[in-house]
Amino acid sequence: MIITKDLTKKFVSYKKEEGMKGAFNSFFKREAVEKFAVDHFDLNIEQGEIIGLLGPNGAGKTTLMKMLTGIIVPSSGTVEIAGHSPWKREKDFRKKIALVMGQKSQLWWDIPSIDSFKLLQKYYEIPDARYNEKINMMGELLNVKDLFHVHVRKLSLGERMKLELMASLLHDPQVLFLDEPTIGLDLVAQENIRQFLKDYHAQHNTTIVLTSHYMADVQALCPHLVLISGGKKSYDGSLEKFENILGHKKSVYFTFNQCIDKTDDFWKTQDVLFSENCDEVELKLDDHEIREVSAAILNKFPVVDFHTEKMPIEKVMKKIMENPEILSGV
Amino acid sequence: MKLFSETKHYLSVYRKFISTSVSEATSFRTSFILMIFMDIFFFLSAILTVDFIYDHVATIGSWKRPQLMFFISFMLTVDHLHMLLLSHNFWRFSDDLKSGNLDFTLLRPLSSIFIVFFRYFKPSSIPNSFISTGTLIYFGMQNGFGPTQWILLPFLVILAFILLALLEFIISCAMFWLVEGLGINFLRMQMQQLSRWPDFIYGYFTKKLLTFGVPVLLIGSGPVHFLLDINNWPYLLGMIVSCIGCFYFLIFLWNRGLNHYDSASS
Amino acid sequence: MNNLQKWVQTIKISWKRYTAYRLNFFLQIIGPSLIFFFIKYNLWSSIYSGEEGLVIKGYDFNQMITYHIWSFVVAQIAQGHTALNLSIDIRMGRISSYLIYPFNFWEFHTASFLGFQILQLGITCLSMTVFSLLGILPDFTLSGMLYGISACLYVSLFWYALQYFTGMLAFWLEETWILRVILQVITVFLSGAVIPLELFPEAVRSVLEYTPFPYLTYYPIKIFMGAPVDMLNFYGVITIWLAIFTAINSYLWKRGIRLYTAAGM
Secondary structure (H helix, E strand, O other): OEEEEEEEEEEEEEOOOOHHHHHHHHHHOOOEEEEEEEEEEEEEEOOOOEEEEEOOOOOOHHHHHHHHOOOOOOOEEEEEEOOEOHHHOOHHHHHHEEEEEOOOOOOOOOOEHHHHHHHHHHHOOOOHHHHHHHHHHHHHHHOOHHHOOOEHHHOOHHHHHHHHHHHHHOOOOOEEEEEOOOOOOOHHHHHHHHHHHHHHHHHHOOEEEEEOOOHHHHHHHOOEEEEEEOOEEEEEEEHHHHHOOOOOOEEEEEEEOOOOOOOOHHHHOOOEEEOOOOOEEEEEEOHHHHHHHHHHHHHHOOEEEEEEOOOHHHHHHHHHHHOHHHHHHO | OHHHHHHHHHHHHHHHHHHHHHHHHOOOHHHHHHHHHHHHHHHHHHHHHHHHHHOOOOOEOOEOHHHHHHHHHHHHHHHHHHHHHOHHHHHHHHHHHHHOOHHHHHHOOOOHHHHHHHOOOOHHHHHHHHHHHHHHHHHHHHOOOOHHHHHHHHHHHHHHHHHHHHHHHHHHHHHHHOOOOHHHHHHHHHHHHHHOOOHHHOOHHHHHHHHHHOOOHHHHHHHHHHHHOHHHHHHHHHHHHHHHHHHHHHHHHHHHHHHHOOOOOO | OHHHHHHHHHHHHHHHHHHHOHHHHHHHHHHHHHHHHHHHHHHHHHHHHOOOOOOEOOEOHHHHHHHHHHHHHHHHHHOOOOOHHHHHHHHOOOHHHHHHOOOOHHHHHHHHHHHHHHHHHHHHHHHHHHHHHHOOOOOOOHHHHHHHHHHHHHHHHHHHHHHHHHHHHHHOOOOOHHHHHHHHHHHHHHOOOOOOHHHOOHHHHHHHOOOOHHHHOHHHHHHHOOOOOOHHHHHHHHHHHHHHHHHHHHHHHHHHHHHHHHHOO
16 A cells, blocks of 8 residues: 655755854855655555554654655655555545644634535535535544534644544545644543544544554554654564563562562562662563562562553653664564 | 536635635634725825826826826736735745645645635725726726727736736745745735836836746736737737746746645654 | 843844845845835836926936935835734734743844844945945935934834834734735835825825824935935924834733733733
8 A cells, every 4th residue: 555665855954053153154155964854765554554653753754754645755765655656646646645733734723624624525526425424424423513613723632633633534535644643632632532543444444654752642553563763764563573672571560668678589580670769679570470479579578559561662662762772683 | 528527626616715715804804904904005005106296297108197097007906806816825825835734735636736826815805896997997988998998908907917926826936945935925026016017117128028038017018008009919919928838837837846845844 | 231231142133033044035125125216217217218308396317316216225224124023923922931031022122123223234335335336326425324324213213113013913913914014005105205205296295294204214315315304303203203102012012911911822
């Protein structure tokens, strides 16, 4: 469905000098700086997949997205989406895709969203019956029917995002690009959006490319992950494999009501990390050990709290951002 | 058949453009009223400038008061169409380029030129339609126009408007290559200023350049020379040729611009 | 002393902002005046070439061109500034930062204005050099030049107050550019920038004497041209108008800021 080969985008910017003299100098002479936002990127995504595109700020996620949607033209390399080259921007291609950006709105600010929807209906030549059906179906699913006639500028961010999603799905796109769709939303609103995307995907089998800084989005939606850093691909594989990059063992945390004895024999056989004031420990355990070892600790020490980590992916991402070499072995 | 359905598609989109623009504009009432005044002040200052000059001289170039007043009202009518249908869009275009909001426009399955330049209709200019059309007819009568001229007049207004629009779209393409496109709008307005005076006020070289090079003087001087004397038909031919040439040049330049478009945030 | 440094730093930053987009600066500030002058030069050449030795209300061809060259200089120094940034600050809710900074909103914008004026003075000197190289710079005396420039600088303060006024209305209006365009269109016409006020019908002229418009362009040009202008009257009238608009602006700011903090924009 989506195939890229050696996809590259190069940006040229100009250096600016500081101060009055600098402003004066750069008025006449500027120094050009080249930057590879996306650097020889290969990607292969199947029809109906949901992939999570991850990477730190400025890694090239958005540039990649914009090349995939045909908004910007690649410097070199090839892209093919549903049989089209996006940068040619053929009408048929544009009818097959949709883009949602968490930071930008495609709804017109000063008019009610229903007017924007009707305009989009005309843009995409959606038959009235199909349009009404879609509006009703999604309006109900997202619980936003009461908001259609409210001016967009008066909506909350969460409400607006739901309507943005609706707007981009009206024409039944085959490929949906989501650029940080949950950014800035509260936890409940994030969960709503995720649930909606899950349901929608289950019904329509739309190919979805998602970028997000919230690992909860990725964990909930994307079985397939692609990691980009410095414009290059650094990981491409399953979520499960990604979570296990730092090893198969799970982290389990115990908190005690007082400082405990680090030298106790019990700890000697374990892979363990103590907190500074020794009232907390982190243990790395295999799945089958968890039950047994936990029971032993609960019996032996004054435990007040214990938990396993909820999102191993978050930890992996953090470790990779701090130390990108981890991936070189994968 | 395909052309027919395409036209229908574009018309249906344009109807929505109008209705959304009206609903947007009328929600800001003070601005709406001020814009009506803006149009009227502009109109009055243009007309009165020429009127005051003719209090002191009999002719400017070869034209007496009725001819030049007709020219001014012709240009004001073309400017009025420009105000009504296009003016807002150029400013939004430079904003959208800077903010990256052009992204969504590029995704739509319609010509991006169409969406960029025809998206905002300016309903506050409607009242001025009556004033400018009325003035145009009044000075047409002062020049003793016959049936041929009256029939030709509306077509020439539209042709002049098309040429003006094409030239302005071409200039706006420069915004693709600049980080801050606002200045291009000022360049565009300066070009419009040049076209608001008859071609004979300019020196030989300027006149040739602005007629054959960048045909801004054809916008007003072309049709008015032709209307005042049908023997001046080469002006009309020049306008038609310019429109066709500009159209193809625009398409070429626009596509180059889109290829260069970097989108605001990477 | 400390405050002075804040002003100096703000002026420097405003220079940097104005020159950041150099083409833009040229197209927006200098270009329009040049084209405007070019059109007027052509127009009046065409009018005067129609009749040998034509004199209109005391202006022969050379005097008319002289009038418009000084009109260019006056427009550059006295009416170059716009309050665009100011109204954007208000509209975008960027006022909050000024409420926190130990530097007032009006101080920030006035410093930017001063920075702009210094830049404009430099550009005007440059354009006058170009005019003189082209051989169209009118004769002037040093004292005439100094009187003219100081008159322009004083007028620019009043122009700034007018622009500030349009900016202040951003508290109540969504778009203030409409007001600025109206102000621009009316000023260009009624201040004598296109045709000298002598050419206006007598009735219109006598009404204009009661408005600030002739003081914006017509009188400064006359001062440059060495015509006898009642300086006391000139500075007196501008001072009165300046005082009126400063009072209005400070009143609007007080009302606006209350609205702003109340709405929690």
